[in-house]
Amino acid sequence: MSLAQIRYFVVVAEEGNVGRAARRLGVSQPPLRRQIQGLEEELGARLFERIPRGVRLLPEGAVFLAHARRILGEVDAAVAAVRIGRPPT
Amino acid sequence: MSLAQIRYFVVVAEEGNVGRAARRLGVSQPPLRRQIQGLEEELGARLFERIPRGVRLLPEGAVFLAHARRILGEVDAAVAAVRIGRPPT
């Protein structure tokens, strides 16, 4: 599992649409879909289901989403903590 | 930044020795060193200094270490949460 996968997952969950999430992330749709699929396989759980105009979070996806946001928040905090007193050179 | 880098960093910090950390992680020393170097560059801060028999955490490294452990703990929690009720098939 990678941080990129987690970030991708959060955006797809927020958009409910893989293609739109891809545009927002600045990547194309196929790699994004593959990363999500890889995440599902690694977790051993399906996170989304297909619906007419996109995808919808399954219950397990919702559970993971909360954790995912926490992880990304921690990462940001870690970066910020190290950068204190270190303006962009 | 990747989760692998964070995991590598924690082990190097614990061992105080890149080569030993590499053996413990099951990778070889050069890639491990490069990952650490990449992490330092991305953070814009040096995390270790060289000492006679290995490396020593700098103050900023210690700050990052605490965050790193939290991140890894959150990741484990996320995985565990999704796996509830899903014993290894």
Place this chain on the structure above:
DNA sequence: ACCCGTCATACCGAAACGGTATTGGACGCG
């Protein structure tokens, strides 16, 4: 029936990763 939106699959080139071999540098010992 046709078109449009969306995810899925196939294939390819580029970038990242890890491995082996080697070098460089500092400490410790005679």
Place this chain on the structure above:
DNA sequence: CGCGTCCAATACCGTTTCGGTATGACGGGT
């Protein structure tokens, strides 16, 4: 003061992973 030892650092290479383009499959709406 040189020499061996113990590390991290660098060079180079093969493999794997990743992202991109092109295309297919499936459904809904008009």
